[in-house]
Amino acid sequence: MDAQLEGLKYDANGMIPAIVQDHATGEVLMMAWMNRESLAKTAETGKTHFYSRSRGKLWLKGETSGHVQTVKSIATDCDKDTLLIKVEQAGAACHDGYYSCFYREYQPKSDWKVVGRKVFEPEKVYR
Amino acid sequence: MDAQLEGLKYDANGMIPAIVQDHATGEVLMMAWMNRESLAKTAETGKTHFYSRSRGKLWLKGETSGHVQTVKSIATDCDKDTLLIKVEQAGAACHDGYYSCFYREYQPKSDWKVVGRKVFEPEKVYR
Numbered sequence: 001m002d003a004q005l006e007g008l009k010y011d012a013n014g015m016i017p018a019i020v021q022d023h024a025t026g027e028v029l030m031m032a033w034m035n036r037e038s039l040a041k042t043a044e045t046g047k048t049h050f051y052s053r054s055r056g057k058l059w060l061k062g063e064t065s066g067h068v069q070t071v072k073s074i075a076t077d078c079d080k081d082t083l084l085i086k087v088e089q090a091g092a093a094c095h096d097g098y099y100s101c102f103y104r105e106y107q108p109k110s111d112w113k114v115v116g117r118k119v120f121e122p123e124k125v126y127r
Numbered sequence: 128m129d130a131q132l133e134g135l136k137y138d139a140n141g142m143i144p145a146i147v148q149d150h151a152t153g154e155v156l157m158m159a160w161m162n163r164e165s166l167a168k169t170a171e172t173g174k175t176h177f178y179s180r181s182r183g184k185l186w187l188k189g190e191t192s193g194h195v196q197t198v199k200s201i202a203t204d205c206d207k208d209t210l211l212i213k214v215e216q217a218g219a220a221c222h223d224g225y226y227s228c229f230y231r232e233y234q235p236k237s238d239w240k241v242v243g244r245k246v247f248e249p250e251k252v253y254r
Contacts, residue, residue, distance in 0.1 A: 004238055019146050019155060026153025028146060031209045043235070076239065077228035078221050082158045084229040094205050101204035102211040108170070111131055112203065 001040050009081040010036065013053075016083060020048060020093065022100075023072040023086035029093035030101040032061075034083065046071045048085060065125050067091035092119035095126065128167050136208040137163065140180075143210060147175065147220065149227075150199040150213035156220035157228040159188075161210065173198045175212060192252050194218035219246035222253065 010016050014036060020029045032050040034042065038058050041049040048061045048069040062068035069087035076083055094101040094116075103116025137143050141163065147156045161169065165176040165185050175188045175196040189195030196214035203210055221228040221243075230243025 004233060017144060019158060021155055028148055028211050074233035075229040076231050078223045084155050096205045102202040104203050106131060106201035
């Protein structure tokens, strides 16, 4: 693996959080975890790959839905323990059908309000 | 604590990651961790508070530098396990003096390149 990427700070489980942002609009799309292998694969292929801690496996974002993310840049923070990846998003980032996973906003003394824009119907994409 | 905020998914250590974004420019400024107490304090006061896992204490962002973040909105994602907080940033988010903590960009076959804009000299702010 590239020394730059090896030099990042992975947590005790070998993971680093990756924030994914739309390179054109600046919308934050999602946050997911990468291990060294998924990050190396992301850098090599130009498509985001993550590591699912619940399923214990590497996944290509969009492998089922076709909603892949094409990498425009990879940045890290002052502590080198978080990534910010700017992408071009095909379709939508969220499996609930919204363009961004952050589609719910806090409303004091009320309940989470859906503010995101819905792009597709999940039941038509995931069978 | 507010039922909305209590209903989020905190990890085994009672933590949830919070992405902080500039509400005006869309720049992602930082990622830090909150526990229930720091999130409740953030919602109540309108200033971001985090929990330092290394120092084991709650902190007000900007308590030393004056570079506080005024909350404009709090969103959560489809899994309710990550927060996206839009803020108005006073000064700069990064203690290294850059406006955003994500000031270094990956350069294939080279090294991290500083691409962020420097706003202040850390040695003049932190004595």
